[in-house]
Amino acid sequence: MKTEQLVTSLVADRARSTAPLGRSVSLAVATGALVSLLIFAIEFGPRVDLAEAFATWRFDLKLVLVLAALMAASGACVAMARPVATGRWRWGVLSVAAIAAAALGAELVVLPARTWQASLVGSNALMCLIAIPLLALAPLAALLLVLRRTAPASPALAGAAAGALAAAAAAAIYAFHCFDDSPLFVLTWYPLAAIPVIVSGALFGHRLLRW
């Protein structure tokens, strides 16, 4: 087949974009999160004092943190799916780090030092370590499927970013169940729970996202 003939077929296949990358990624997260919500509704359910929790700054700050992480990870995931990435996604990660530092600082000022440890250990760290990876499974699978159609400069990094995004989505859901709102707890256990998801994302990415 001559190249010019191939070009005819490519043109007939239409250059029109099906969907911008950002939208495909968001759609994948949303689809996966629906499955996770179902698991959440069956296995966990929202905390009983949800209405009161909204009135506390710690719970609201927890939501801000997970949502900021969700947006930052989305930006990173979209950037990593491209053969050449711009560095804009770093700003998102920086914002999360800034919010986290501020939250941590505020908590350490407000809380007496003798209660730090109790806040850090929380009431159910083990549940957090299990729930977040579990709720991240479906979003991660959906993301890897979408990323297979992209052209990541580094398949492993793209997979890791997908893992971070899936973990952030899972954390955003799990946050409504978890009673531990202290930034000390959230900033310790949520990232720890994300690590296995990020590592599996990188491993699967390395295998599945080569192009």
Add this chain to the structure above:
Amino acid sequence: MSEPEDLSALMRAARKGDDEAYRRLLLLVASWLRAVASRGLAAAGRPNADCEDIVQETLLAMHLKRDTWDETQPLQPWLRAIARHKLVDHLRRRGFTDHVDIDDHTDTLAAPVAGEEGSALDARQMLASLPERQRRIVEGISMEGQSARDVGARMGMSEGAVRVTLHRALRSLADAYRKGRT
């Protein structure tokens, strides 16, 4: 080549449905790729016979992954990254692991050297390996120059179904290249 064309603008027009712009873009990119691939092969001490296959594999990748181009960025770096990836990949499949640098050749993107266009040798084999229906559609459109509608009428399929099958065929071709059946 009198005046370098704005490739990013061509791609933008193509995305809005301008088929002529897309054809012009793909042909420009093909002749640039031909120069890049043949220098890459020479640098690696490989015969030039694979050149057209690399060109076609890269064009397929660019086409199938066109959504990964960020419209706010110029098109060239994106093209270069895909070309580099495919060239390195092709050479690696043949056991060549050294670093291949195509950055020296990138000025040729605006003014491609006139190269003799060969035929991709392996593309024919790969085409033959496609499922019957996919193969007939690619042949009808590519070699006989028929429109999707004509091919559909001849095969008793709707135009939409022809396009869906064509897309599947192009993905199969890209996969076949990637799995190193070249």
